[in-house]
Amino acid sequence: MRIKNKMTTKFKRPDGRAIDELRPIEAKVGVVPNADGSAMYKSGDTIAIAAVYGPKKMHPQHQQNPLKGTLRCDYNMISFSVSDRIRPGKNRRSMEISEITKWALEPVLLLDKYQNQVIDVFIDIIQADAGTRCAGINAAAMALAHAGIPMKDMVSSVSVGKLDKTLVVDLTKEEEDFHEGEGPTDIPISMIHSGRITHMQLDGKIGVKQLKEAIDLGKIACEKVYEIQKKALKDAIDMENGGKE
Ligand code: UDP
Numbered sequence: 001m002r003i004k005n006k007m008t009t010k011f012k013r014p015d016g017r018a019i020d021e022l023r024p025i026e027a028k029v030g031v032v033p034n035a036d037g038s039a040m041y042k043s044g045d046t047i048a049i050a051a052v053y054g055p056k057k058m059h060p061q062h063q064q065n066p067l068k069g070t071l072r073c074d075y076n077m078i079s080f081s082v083s084d085r086i087r088p089g090k091n092r093r094s095m096e097i098s099e100i101t102k103w104a105l106e107p108v109l110l111l112d113k114y115q116n117q118v119i120d121v122f123i124d125i126i127q128a129d130a131g132t133r134c135a136g137i138n139a140a141a142m143a144l145a146h147a148g149i150p151m152k153d154m155v156s157s158v159s160v161g162k163l164d165k166t167l168v169v170d171l172t173k174e175e176e177d178f179h180e181g182e183g184p185t186d187i188p189i190s191m192i193h194s195g196r197i198t199h200m201q202l203d204g205k206i207g208v209k210q211l212k213e214a215i216d217l218g219k220i221a222c223e224k225v226y227e228i229q230k231k232a233l234k235d236a237i238d239m240e241n242g243g244k245e
Contacts, residue, residue, distance in 0.1 A: 011166040027232035029146040037147025041139035045129035050139035052147040058118040069114025073101040081128040104190035104199035130173040156225040157190035160214040189218035
């Protein structure tokens, strides 16, 4: 798919990436041995670790849902993930991101099978340079698959941005802080492999036409993320079967 992005040729990203280029990505599953499933997703200087526990009986009991299981997500940016130490514990931002992570992942899970049970997903951002909610969702989706929880499909997430008038993929913190012209717009998007969007947010301003272009860019980028997630899961299976690392 070709995206029309009129400003493309003139615009230079601070790190020299092409407008549709993701940061270097690393992904691995099985990074937390005590968890039922776990994964690491690294995009540039942003690193997310996800650990899955369950499905298990929901406690406290009054939170049990006899009709379906519950997905519980807990996103946390650890204190030393940025140069200015962050105050530990929950805040409004982390509670919001925990909730949207749940929205992003729930559509691929077969929660009907897990009446009265809970699947806990803990996401720790150990290093943050923007795009942490997307990295967390990518790691969490891989960790759920690694835990052997039946999923309809993988979820992949990426942030598309508009810097002044130009659309770019996978913003760094430096880009999120861009303040020339129309300034920055940040659009984190999570998608099922089929292309269906499970989560999208918009921080900034963008017209309808350019938003559609941003979604198309996001789809292409999520497809690249998906291939990396799939490879990490396949590598783990190969290793368990005594094959290569
Ligand atoms: N950030 C920070 N302190 C905070 C929250 C965020 O330094 O308390 C930085 C961090 O690098 C983060 C970036 O700001 O990745 C962008 O945060 P945002 O809330 O836009 O979410 P994200 O892009 O990480 O999903």
